[in-house]
């Protein structure tokens with residue numbers, strides 16, 4: 001990973017975004033914003049999965065009541081997603097949110113922008129400007145077309161409205177559903193400002209589509225040091241977003257989430273149930289926080305090399321495995337005992 005781009009750090013309810021803070025993981029509730037019980041349940045699922053910041057839409061005054069209960073309940077910071085109505089932003093700040101996502105250009109007069117900036121400033125709450133390809137201002141679209149440049153121009157316009165009132169605790173996102181446009185837009189905004197960047201591909205699709213698009217877009221930016229917090233959007237269970245986000249951050253070297261598992265795809269040489277062993281090991285290590293590399297390989301061709309290179313490893317034979325620890329073969333084990341004995345050895349590390 002290249003050196004991290006310098007960004008101005010903000011504090012989102014105790015989770016720092018930008019500067020040298022770890023790149024944080026966000027998601028968004030897809031429950032009814034008026035229903036505390038279902039929202040609470042989804043917050044638990046997301047937090048258990050490893051989500052660090054949770055956003056919720058605030059569509060009307062009634063939802064502010066639920067929002068208050070949510071901010072009191074949640075162990076991670078809550079972000080209010082507001083469109084157009086500055087009074088909802090003020091209400092959300094009052095309800096205890098840790099960040100507001102709002103585009104100041106959409107809320108009307110300067111007085112309203114100032115009211116939101118002042119209220120957020122008084123509580124030390126950052127504001128995220130979230131531009132996406134579907135929400136670019138007409139005059140900017142006419143000038144640039146629906147391009148990366150238009151996204152950047154629109155974000156800078158919203159930024160200028162907050163800066164006018166001396167508000168600088170800003171995070172910016174400029175998302176497109178197109179991978180190349182997303183990358184180009186973030187590259188440009190990264191050069192144009194030093195505000196923290198929230199990365200994401202919008203409307204990324206279902207699990208596989210989103211995993212691929214997000215990995216390419218977010219991964220290529222993160223490997224170049226661009227990005228301070230990420231949201232992977234999946235049409236599906238929000239907990240899947242966390243799984244993909246963690247895999248991206250771990251692959252780019254930004255974060256470590258426990259053991260890194262290296263496994264081969266299996267082939268005609270495989271004479272053990274390698275896929276079953278891998279799935280079980282992955283499950284058993286889900287809560288393990290050790291910073292180790294575990295290799296699970298199918299045969300004697302590439303197996304011993306990878307297994308030796310890992311902290312702990314298995315190399316398959318015929319219905320048996322060679323168990324490696326710190327580069328040494330420690331014993332042969334029957335395939336049926338592979339998971340048990342591997343986990344026992346990991347516990348000793």
Ligand code: SF4
Nearest residue numbers: 264266267298299302
């Ligand atoms: S490590 Fe062995 S079993 Fe696994 S894919 Fe390579 S050759 Fe096949």
